[in-house]
Amino acid sequence: MKKHWILSSKGLGNIFVAIILLFYVLFPMVVVVFWSIAEKWYPEHWWAPEKIGLSWFKALFKLVDVQLSFIQTFTIAPIVVALTALISIPAGYVFGTKSFPGKRLLENIFLIPLVVPAIATGISILSVYTAWGLRNTYWGVILAHMIGATPYMLRCVSAAFEGIDPAWEEAARNLGATRWQVVWKILVPNITPGILAGAIFAFSWSINEFVLTLLIGFPTVTTLAVKVYQYIGGYYITPNAAAAVSIFLTLPSIPIVLAMEKYVKAEYVAGVAR
Amino acid sequence: MKKLLEKLKKISLALYFAPLFIFYGFIFAYPIFLTFVRSFGLFPVTPKTPSEFTLKYYFEFFQPNSVYIPSLWFSFWNSVVTTFIAAIFGYLVALYFFKANYPGKKTVSALFKSPLFVPYLVGAFMWMEILAAHGYVNGFLKSLGLINQPLRLIWDPYGIGIIIANVWMNVAFMSTLMLGALESLNPDLTYAARNLGAGTWTIVRKIYFPLTLPAFLAGSILIFVGIFGAFSVPFVLGGSWPKYLSVVIYEDVVEHGKWVQGYVSAVIYIISAVILTYVYTILMRRMAGRK
Numbered sequence: 001m002k003k004h005w006i007l008s009s010k011g012l013g014n015i016f017v018a019i020i021l022l023f024y025v026l027f028p029m030v031v032v033v034f035w036s037i038a039e040k041w042y043p044e045h046w047w048a049p050e051k052i053g054l055s056w057f058k059a060l061f062k063l064v065d066v067q068l069s070f071i072q073t074f075t076i077a078p079i080v081v082a083l084t085a086l087i088s089i090p091a092g093y094v095f096g097t098k099s100f101p102g103k104r105l106l107e108n109i110f111l112i113p114l115v116v117p118a119i120a121t122g123i124s125i126l127s128v129y130t131a132w133g134l135r136n137t138y139w140g141v142i143l144a145h146m147i148g149a150t151p152y153m154l155r156c157v158s159a160a161f162e163g164i165d166p167a168w169e170e171a172a173r174n175l176g177a178t179r180w181q182v183v184w185k186i187l188v189p190n191i192t193p194g195i196l197a198g199a200i201f202a203f204s205w206s207i208n209e210f211v212l213t214l215l216i217g218f219p220t221v222t223t224l225a226v227k228v229y230q231y232i233g234g235y236y237i238t239p240n241a242a243a244a245v246s247i248f249l250t251l252p253s254i255p256i257v258l259a260m261e262k263y264v265k266a267e268y269v270a271g272v273a274r
Numbered sequence: 275m276k277k278l279l280e281k282l283k284k285i286s287l288a289l290y291f292a293p294l295f296i297f298y299g300f301i302f303a304y305p306i307f308l309t310f311v312r313s314f315g316l317f318p319v320t321p322k323t324p325s326e327f328t329l330k331y332y333f334e335f336f337q338p339n340s341v342y343i344p345s346l347w348f349s350f351w352n353s354v355v356t357t358f359i360a361a362i363f364g365y366l367v368a369l370y371f372f373k374a375n376y377p378g379k380k381t382v383s384a385l386f387k388s389p390l391f392v393p394y395l396v397g398a399f400m401w402m403e404i405l406a407a408h409g410y411v412n413g414f415l416k417s418l419g420l421i422n423q424p425l426r427l428i429w430d431p432y433g434i435g436i437i438i439a440n441v442w443m444n445v446a447f448m449s450t451l452m453l454g455a456l457e458s459l460n461p462d463l464t465y466a467a468r469n470l471g472a473g474t475w476t477i478v479r480k481i482y483f484p485l486t487l488p489a490f491l492a493g494s495i496l497i498f499v500g501i502f503g504a505f506s507v508p509f510v511l512g513g514s515w516p517k518y519l520s521v522v523i524y525e526d527v528v529e530h531g532k533w534v535q536g537y538v539s540a541v542i543y544i545i546s547a548v549i550l551t552y553v554y555t556i557l558m559r560r561m562a563g564r565k
Contacts, residue, residue: 046413117503
């Protein structure tokens with residue numbers, strides 16, 4: 001009789017490693033959940049809160065500025081996604097389907113925004129935005145988020161266009177398809193996964209962006225990331241509120257992680273920095 | 275006529291890049307260019323200051339007892355250490371997910387990726403609560419009787435907290451990338467080596483490592499660049515001395531209004547990041563080419 005897989009020394013070793021890895025990754029998240037529901041937690045009782053409840057969430061929901069940040073965070077991100085897609089698709093089409101001298105150089109040039117430290121970008125755009133009246137505006141923050149989100153979108157869209165075999169287009173043409181039919185039936189369905197992958201990156205970039213939003217948006221436009229900072233490093237430290245806001249900020253990631261498993265292929269990740 | 279048409283076609287290709295160039299031109303390149311100009315004291319931001327060419331602020335940066343050079347150095351070595359740990363750890367995790375086989379492995383590997391989408395600020399906050407004097411690590415060690423005084427793991431002079439938080443944030447990225455690279459290898463290589471009597475360690479050393487080296491090096495530079503210029507984690511977990519250059523710039527500009535000094539630091543920060551990336555990429559290509 002064959003032994004059950006879990007009883008073999010190899011099986012046990014694998015499970016042991018899996019438990020350690022999961023603990024390492026998930027434990028910090030549990031700590032945030034603890035802080036968000038802790039109503040009483042003294043340092044002597046370090047392992048878990050003494051009294052738990054949802055009062056921090058209830059209190060935060062009532063705060064008008066938190067409501068506003070919530071709305072701002074989750075309306076800015078989709079607009080950033082849409083605009084980055086709009087400006088990246090034409091360029092991605094050329095990168096993915098044509099070859100021309102200097103292509104590699106041009107591709108690298110569009111990765112520069114990821115190499116430049118965020119604070120350097122931040123103080124550079126700060127004075128320019130002030131002069132142009134973009135500081136403390138909703139659109140100013142959107143444009144600032146697009147700086148870092150666009151390289152990811154461009155990379156994903158280019159990879160998607162690269163994956164289209166030119167023979168398909170030719171075949172469709174030979175079979176009498178019109179130009180629009182080629183676009184709708186061949187290009188659109190084949191690049192949609194790439195755009196979705198880019199959208200996932202751009203969306204998470206926008207909700208995670210902190211320093212540019214702090215410099216450009218604060219105090220008029222404060223996304224949830226800035227709110228987290230205000231509660232942990234600002235004038236007063238309230239870890240409970242910071243934890244509750246962190247949970248608002250991280251919850252959308254759950255469907256995103258699941259979507260990522262489905263759409264994001266290794267080649268999309270390969271060319272982009274975090 | 276035909277040549278003219280060809281030319282027109284080429285120009286129309288450039289039109290596809292117009293939205294990107296217009297966006298980056300106005301919103302990114304122009305402000306950065308202005309920062310270069312302003313770092314020499316020209317066209318100052320503050321009104322009533324005359325526009326004058328000066329290298330004063332650059333001298334200030336490179337002065338032997340200034341805060342800037344040590345901050346740049348601290349940002350550099352701290353990110354190198356973090357990248358090194360995150361890259362090796364991520365590679366080992368990828369090898370584990372590649373080789374191990376048990377029911378539920380897919381779920382474990384998906385859950386392991388979750389830090390990828392935790393915002394940096396939230397990651398910093400998590401580790402702040404774990405590593406602080408009242409946090410889990412100190413509480414645990416104290417209850418075991420191993421320490422009397424809490425260990426200083428955040429806001430410390432070595433940036434231990436920054437390293438721990440950044441490793442946690444980046445290890446999933448590295449393992450995802452490396453798992454992709456390992457899965458794209460031709461399985462026949464492994465079979466052939468096995469048939470010739472190679473052990474697991476030999477296969478890892480002689481087949482996996484050399485063939486995934488390009489992806490490993492590319493992933494490392496991506497992590498390095500992200501951490502070297504990072505702001506959130508060192509801002510929240512960094513001590514009062516030494517600081518990341520990003521934090522010094524923020525304080526100079528936002529808290530002390532030292533705009534020109536901030537611009538000088540920003541210029542040097544950008545140049546260092548670009549040079550480091552460039553040099554690394556060249557070395558990487560050479561190493562990958564030799565194999």
